[in-house]
Amino acid sequence: MGNIGFQVVIAMIVGTTVGALMGNQAAIFAPLGTIFINLIKMLVIPLVAVALISGAAGLGHSSNAGKVGLTTLAYFALTSAAAVALALVMGVIFKPGLGIDVSGVQGMFSTEYAAQGNLPTFWQTITGMIPTNVFKSLNNANILQILVFCLFFGVALAKQPKERREPITNGVNTIVDCFVWMINKVMIIAPLGVFGLMAEAVGTFGFSALTVVLKLFVVYVLAILIFGFIAYPLMIQLFTKTSAKKFILAMKKPQAVALSTASSMATLPVNMDTVENELGVKNSTVAFVLPLGATINMSGNAIYYGLVAIFFAQLFHIDLSMGAYIAIILTSTLGAVGQAGVPGPSFLVVAVLLAAGIPIEGLPLLFALDRIFDMIRTALNITGDAACALIVDALVEQEVQVELQNQES
Structure with a gap:
């Protein structure tokens, strides 16, 4: 696993070059990416289930x-x-949607996505999280329902007498280790898979689609870099004993996998391995925080939603009120939590635009590039998960030390 991160980065560069040179013909490499992603998907749902039970127990x-x-x-x-909030500030300062000529791409405008912007109500969200059939939830990969059941079961397991609990928890931990071993073996072919994914993505969409949204893309990458390389490392420096430099260096491998797969779930095993073995976080904390984070912690998505809202408001010359800004923040935060950690076009951005009264006709401009946006925001999402695990572990450690000192005194 040592040099997988470096190999993945090389594969991304080679795949991008091949995609740019071959164009649509680069689709012949798509099966390499599909095999890799399918192998990861095969393992990741059962891993999430047993890791959450292990962590909660x-x-x-x-x-x-x-x-x-x-x-x-x-x-x-x-x-x-x-x-x-950072995305909105960046949008107001850099104005990515002003001065753009959309006359040449007017044909891409469409209202067909309007019906997909309904955010579930509070009670729909709560009732939707509770599985009526946990096996059906596993079969349909309904991450939130799996999460609720496994946390509940893990806590129940922890409440059993020690002599009855320990054989089960040891067995669950052994299963987690088995899945990690299997995923380590799958990661051997990661560079091949990444090459296939990148060659197809670049070959299919090319860089021409970037020209219309180039300013948005640049501001978006800048916001992601600020949050990923300034905000999170600063939190690590302030709230933990780990140095920001050590954190940034350790995260290179999971970030490379996140960039290539565009999936928090697919990156989860590599992230768990890095946080536990390189950053020294306790297994129980890792097994609880990271699967939970891969499901509901989407700060990268939140930045995307906020910036896209500002972009289209400026594109259509709409002055946003304070109420609209608050609506964007609330809807983006709720939407980010509700988005499962798997790749694909993000229709939750429709809900954000509708909540702020912004036209959605221009959304197809972004969908061709969704894979590229998705790759970048996923890298930030998994960095946030790792930072959370470190901070939570440090706070718990402090609590334990205070309790021990109180007992001694």
């Missing part, structure tokens, strides 16, 4: 379980809201 019999859960959720909500 590990935390469930400690006095800090509630604090870990609340701190994790508060962190996800606050960083997502901060990410949208």
